Amino acid sequence: MQIPVELKRKYLERRIEDIDFLISSLEKNDFAPAIKLGHQVKGNAVTFDCPQIAPLGVEIEFAAKNEDMEGLRHLIQIMASEIQQARLNFH
Secondary structure, three states, X not given: OOOOHHHHHHHHHHHHHHHHHHHHHHHOOOOHHHHHHHHHHHHHOXXXXXXXXXXXXXXXXXXXXXXXXXXXXXXXXXXXXXXXHHHHHOO
């Protein structure tokens, strides 16, 4: 099944919102949202034609489970960059 471009755009917009939420969660040392997001991204990024962020989901989930704050911050920056790049492909 082919996913419409508009749904792909919405998927990426939700990921941007998630990143903002993750940043605020990490400021409170709350790793649960990062675990959840990482798990979701590793499972659905390929479906929305964003295979480049699926491995980041795996890494984010792992880093969050290990409460690796610095690793998470780095991965979030990479994910934000990859999402911005992917957005260019769907416009």
